[in-house]
Amino acid sequence: MLPQLGELIGSIGSEVTPMQVVGRSQIAGGYVVVNASEQLNISSDAVVDSLHVGEGDLVEAGDVLLRRGRWGQKVVAPVAGRVHAVQNGRLLLQRPFIWHELRALLRGTIVNQLPQRGVVIETTGAFVQGRWGTPQEGFGRLRLLTETAEGTLAAEGWKSELARHVVVAGRVLETAVLHQAAETNIAGLIVGSMPAALVPFAQTLPFPLILTDGFGQPAMSEIIFNLLKKLENREATILGKVDEEKGGRPEVIVAATTPGHQTLRPPAPLAVGQTVRLLRQPYSQQVGQVVKLFEQAQALETGIYAPGAAVKLANGQVVFVPDANLDVIQISG
Amino acid sequence: MSEIDEQNGRLRSFLIANVGSSNTHVALIDVAGRSYRLIAQASAPTTASAPWSNVMLGVRAAIKQVEVITGRPLLTDREVLIRPAKENGSGVDLFAAVTSAASPLKVWLVGLSDEISLASGRRTLRQSYTQEIGVLGLENGRSESDHLNDFINHAPDFVFVVGGTDGSHNEHLLHQLEQVAMGAGILTGSKRVRVIYAGNRELRERVRRLVGQNASLQIAENIHPTLGHEMLTDATQVIGELYNDLKVYGLSGIQELLEWCHEPPRPTANALLTMLRYFATLYKGHVFGIDLGSQHTTLLSATPDTARLRIDSQLGLGRPVTALLQKTSLENIGRWLPEPMATADIENFVYNKSVSPHTLPQTRQELWLEQAIAREMLRCAAEETLSEWGWEHGIPSLRLLLVRGGIFTNQARPNELVRMLLDVLPLRGIFALAIDEHGVLPGLGMLAHNEPLAVVQTLEAGVLNDVGWVIVPSGAAQPGETILDLVVQPAETARFEAEIVAGNLEILPLAAGQQAELVLKPRGGIDVGFGPGRGKKVTVFGGSLGLIVDARKRPLSLPTDDNERTKLLAAWQREMGVVFD
Numbered sequence: 001m002l003p004q005l006g007e008l009i010g011s012i013g014s015e016v017t018p019m020q021v022v023g024r025s026q027i028a029g030g031y032v033v034v035n036a037s038e039q040l041n042i043s044s045d046a047v048v049d050s051l052h053v054g055e056g057d058l059v060e061a062g063d064v065l066l067r068r069g070r071w072g073q074k075v076v077a078p079v080a081g082r083v084h085a086v087q088n089g090r091l092l093l094q095r096p097f098i099w100h101e102l103r104a105l106l107r108g109t110i111v112n113q114l115p116q117r118g119v120v121i122e123t124t125g126a127f128v129q130g131r132w133g134t135p136q137e138g139f140g141r142l143r144l145l146t147e148t149a150e151g152t153l154a155a156e157g158w159k160s161e162l163a164r165h166v167v168v169a170g171r172v173l174e175t176a177v178l179h180q181a182a183e184t185n186i187a188g189l190i191v192g193s194m195p196a197a198l199v200p201f202a203q204t205l206p207f208p209l210i211l212t213d214g215f216g217q218p219a220m221s222e223i224i225f226n227l228l229k230k231l232e233n234r235e236a237t238i239l240g241k242v243d244e245e246k247g248g249r250p251e252v253i254v255a256a257t258t259p260g261h262q263t264l265r266p267p268a269p270l271a272v273g274q275t276v277r278l279l280r281q282p283y284s285q286q287v288g289q290v291v292k293l294f295e296q297a298q299a300l301e302t303g304i305y306a307p308g309a310a311v312k313l314a315n316g317q318v319v320f321v322p323d324a325n326l327d328v329i330q331i332s333g
Numbered sequence: 334m335s336e337i338d339e340q341n342g343r344l345r346s347f348l349i350a351n352v353g354s355s356n357t358h359v360a361l362i363d364v365a366g367r368s369y370r371l372i373a374q375a376s377a378p379t380t381a382s383a384p385w386s387n388v389m390l391g392v393r394a395a396i397k398q399v400e401v402i403t404g405r406p407l408l409t410d411r412e413v414l415i416r417p418a419k420e421n422g423s424g425v426d427l428f429a430a431v432t433s434a435a436s437p438l439k440v441w442l443v444g445l446s447d448e449i450s451l452a453s454g455r456r457t458l459r460q461s462y463t464q465e466i467g468v469l470g471l472e473n474g475r476s477e478s479d480h481l482n483d484f485i486n487h488a489p490d491f492v493f494v495v496g497g498t499d500g501s502h503n504e505h506l507l508h509q510l511e512q513v514a515m516g517a518g519i520l521t522g523s524k525r526v527r528v529i530y531a532g533n534r535e536l537r538e539r540v541r542r543l544v545g546q547n548a549s550l551q552i553a554e555n556i557h558p559t560l561g562h563e564m565l566t567d568a569t570q571v572i573g574e575l576y577n578d579l580k581v582y583g584l585s586g587i588q589e590l591l592e593w594c595h596e597p598p599r600p601t602a603n604a605l606l607t608m609l610r611y612f613a614t615l616y617k618g619h620v621f622g623i624d625l626g627s628q629h630t631t632l633l634s635a636t637p638d639t640a641r642l643r644i645d646s647q648l649g650l651g652r653p654v655t656a657l658l659q660k661t662s663l664e665n666i667g668r669w670l671p672e673p674m675a676t677a678d679i680e681n682f683v684y685n686k687s688v689s690p691h692t693l694p695q696t697r698q699e700l701w702l703e704q705a706i707a708r709e710m711l712r713c714a715a716e717e718t719l720s721e722w723g724w725e726h727g728i729p730s731l732r733l734l735l736v737r738g739g740i741f742t743n744q745a746r747p748n749e750l751v752r753m754l755l756d757v758l759p760l761r762g763i764f765a766l767a768i769d770e771h772g773v774l775p776g777l778g779m780l781a782h783n784e785p786l787a788v789v790q791t792l793e794a795g796v797l798n799d800v801g802w803v804i805v806p807s808g809a810a811q812p813g814e815t816i817l818d819l820v821v822q823p824a825e826t827a828r829f830e831a832e833i834v835a836g837n838l839e840i841l842p843l844a845a846g847q848q849a850e851l852v853l854k855p856r857g858g859i860d861v862g863f864g865p866g867r868g869k870k871v872t873v874f875g876g877s878l879g880l881i882v883d884a885r886k887r888p889l890s891l892p893t894d895d896n897e898r899t900k901l902l903a904a905w906q907r908e909m910g911v912v913f914d
Contacts, residue, residue: 004523031485031519033477033512085518088511088543090477092519129384131688196684197677214688216681244436244652248383269394279689281696295401302700304743306693307377307398324378325692 001118002102003027008113016104018139018235022119023102029081029095036066036075037089044089053091057083065091105139105237107255126231126254128212128224130190133240133250136208140166140187142228142236142254149192149225153177158184166190166236166252168228170220175201182206188238190228190252192220192285208240210250218285221277223329228254270309270323277327278311287329288313294320344369345426346418347787348399348407349776350392350590351601352432354628355379355651355691356739357388358772359395361403361425362780362791369790373402374771378691380586381434387586388434414593427784428593431775433601433629435580437464437646438572441489443496443509445471450496450532453556456721457531457565458493459643461572462580462600462629469509477512484516488524490579492517492548493572494540497533499558506532510543517547525549527575531556531568551575573600596783602631604778606642609635609735611781611788618732623754625707625714625738627651627690632718643718648710650703650740651690654683657706660713669705669756671902672698673895679705693743704753707740712757719759727759730862734760734803737769747800747878748840748909755838755883761807762862763853763871766881770798801843801876802851805883808859810835816859816884820852823875831882838908839882843875851880878910 006025016022036047050066053059059077067074077093084094108123143165145153151170158180166188172178175198181189188208196215212224219225235255242248270276274290292310298320299305306322313319346363360374375398380391396407396414406423409415415424440463444450451470458465466487469480492513496506517526530540531553544550554567581587581598591597605624613620613635622633622642628649633642647656657666663676666683682702686692694700719727734754741750751766773796777788810816817833824847831841843849851873858865873880885905892898 028485028519030482031478033481033515035477085515087515087518090511090515092481092515132684195677196680199684214681215684216678243383280692280694281699283695295398300693300695302694302697302743303746304693304700322693322695325695 005116014110020104021101022104026097027100032093034091047089124256128252130210130250131214133210135241138188138208138238140164144168146170150219193218208238275329280325348425348428350430352434357391360773369787370794371796373399375399389586427595429779430598431601431604432598437462438490439466441467441492443469443494445496454495457568460569464646491527494530499534514544601775604775607778608774610640616732620733621731622735630714655687661709666705669708708757730762731764734766742770760805763804766800767797799876801878802873803881806859812836818854823849837884841880843880847875
């Protein structure tokens with residue numbers, strides 16, 4: 001979606017590549033208010049009578065905007081721009097526009113256009129929802145930098161060939177590592193976890209960062225790590241911008257090599273046989289399979305009663321988990 | 334409208350949905366025997382946001398649970414609500430809803446002085462689900478350009494303009510509005526800015542001329558018509574209507590819910606205030622309410638003559654929980670934990686709660702963490718509210734303390750809930766404590782106007798968890814000194830006496846529902862709500878916990894040493910009848 005109304009490039013049915021521009025809009029570079037009435041202590045009408053410029057005129061910094069009489073007091077433009085409006089004794093200067101280009105970030109087909117706003121691109125691939133992310137977007141080939149889902153990303157070994165890649169690791173624990181990643185000019189970072197104390201620094205990074213499993217030091221869920229490992233070197237797109245009002249989550253899409261036809265559906269109601277991720281202690285980040293659904297609320301160790309399911313963990317243990325603490329994982333193909 | 338179904342002469346049945354930001358509660362109210370009762374209630378995660386993006390999924394999931402509990406079909410095979418109730422017992426006659434699920438309205442506040450007009454403006458805004466994202470007053474010290482660019486970047490849902498008493502000649506407000514007009518003019522292409530004007534009446538026409546062209550202007554009564562006189566009702570109502578228009582009706586899937594409703598949904602906080610007013614009138618006393626939600630924290634107060642509420646839309650135990658760290662420290666949260674924990678772990682927990690707001694604690698440690706966070710949230714909300722309401726000496730004597738919210742209703746042991754409240758709230762005197770454990774009070778508030786019989790009978794049938802009466806003595810005393818003598822004469826059991834010692838927290842036995850005559854004899858200058866040293870004989874009722882006496886010195890002071898503090902916390906828990914595993 002474009003941040004402001006603009007023009008779309010391409011048409012429905014067009015094939016697009018990740019770096020292809022599919023739309024662009026002009027973003028105002030900001031406004032500067034020149035309160036001429038206050039500066040010269042004259043009425044709004046007197047401002048209009050003294051104007052040397054009109055709405056729509058382009059001005060350079062230092063140009064005279066208005067002058068009282070031939071040799072009288074004057075007001076000059078503090079910046080270059082366009083005179084947007086003259087209103088209530090003020091001149092509103094609009095700084096030069098900046099072009100914003102909207103890139104596809106995905107390899108796929110334009111299947112719909114929202115006039116002047118954006119496009120809908122259909123693609124095929126793996127889809128991973130993160131728990132938290134910085135509000136940016138990125139695209140690059142996937143590179144794993146840790147051997148295992150528990151692996152910690154180190155500050156050393158950041159080779160220049162990692163530039164423009166989406167890096168995957170079990171977890172990151174230090175600001176210095178993020179600093180190094182930024183220096184290397186990576187396109188994005190996907191990790192299982194990160195201490196919450198790193199949030200302020202993470203929000204200043206020039207690339208998108210996604211946590212798949214949360215804050216602290218948990219490893220990346222095996223199921224996600226193994227999936228990303230299998231897809232190493234494929235093109236990955238990180239969509240970190242989420243609509244907070246609608247409660248969205250940051251997303252990763254990894255392109256498939258062959259087109260598929262399975263449509264991504266909203267999560268189905270909990271059912272026996274589904275693979276689920278457990279979100280709270282003492283089973284946090286474990287993956288299991290639903291073996292029974294309870295119609296009535298059950299008691300937890302905390303004494304709270306909640307509806308939920310019996311889940312078989314990887315070690316064979318069957319535990320009761322409230323519905324609210326389960327994330328359904330859709331596996332297909 | 335009355336409870337009687339005019340066609341068949343029988344009493345109507347009701348299904349009420351309370352769509353919160355994290356959970357959706359559904360309650361079935363119908364006649365059982367000779368009066369209305371809460372027949373069943375159930376809850377399910379709210380599904381207004383992604384990945385579901387349809388509020389009806391959560392509503393239906395909760396209704397289906399009610400079907401399971403009651404065996405009464407409420408939905409057709411196509412999952413449409415069966416209305417009216419059928420002869421075979423399926424369906425309900427009326428459906429009503431309250432909601433706090435929508436995001437708050439983003440507001441740009443415009444006014445004059447910080448202390449008067451902007452303060453009143455904020456008090457008005459806090460009676461609705463709003464979030465102040467910018468302010469323009471006399472003392473903001475920013476350039477017009479900076480203000481304008483911020484205004485455009487934030488694109489507020491509405492601009493709330495206040496300032497000036499009626500007939501005053503202060504025209505500074507027009508100067509501020511000229512800036513609003515500029516911003517609204519620039520945004521016109523992408524968004525029609527709404528402006529609610531609740532300032533000096535005499536300026537209305539000029540305001541209309543200034544901003545009417547570029548913005549949708551609504552006029553409300555001046556919130557400060559004369560000096561010292563504040564009148565917030567009309568502006569609050571206009572903002573409430575805007576919240577429904579822009580936010581509630583914008584929820585995904587809400588149209589189907591609206592088709593089921595017999596009248597438009599009301600904001601949860603306002604419906605809850607209706608119930609507080611009911612209790613205040615019934616008991617002829619002060620009722621104080623707390624709703625600690627996932628997205629908002631609401632504090633309410635009602636007497637037979639007054640009613641007010643304060644919503645903090647940036648303070649909640651769900652997604653906005655990280656905002657608490659701007660108001661308090663990790664150490665302050667950690668001091669309430671019965672076992673010391675590293676501040677980094679507390680911080681990680683707070684952030685994880687924010688990204689999974691609807692999840693439930695499954696271990697004791699995580700429950701304690703959630704309780705510790707709730708304590709600090711409650712403390713901060715109470716401090717700000719009391720300051721705003723001018724209650725310098727704490728919460729004025731009250732007859733009933735009413736609490737609701739997942740953190741309270743999820744307490745397996747009410748004694749833990751009571752301690753949470755007593756630890757952080759500036760309470761005093763003697764009062765009853767009740768929990769809206771089924772989450773139905775706002776729903777009843779929604780019905781109260783048109784269906785009073787159903788509401789009164791449902792309440793009488795016992796829809797609240799009456800925890801018990803609480804006595805909080807105040808006044809100077811040495812630790813260990815006896816400060817209060819109690820004589821308790823229960824209606825059905827033997828009379829007993831108790832000496833209350835300063836510093837102690839105690840629960841005296843009084844069975845649920847049992848009436849007792851209680852004689853309070855404070856010693857020295859101790860006040861139990863009737864003035865220093867003054868005693869009284871009062872009628873009280875037992876609750877799920879008994880009769881609670883909190884004689885700890887207030888405000889509580891916790892030792893900084895980990896060992897001493899955890900010992901003290903453990904002692905308080907023991908006194909409240911909770912033993913750590």
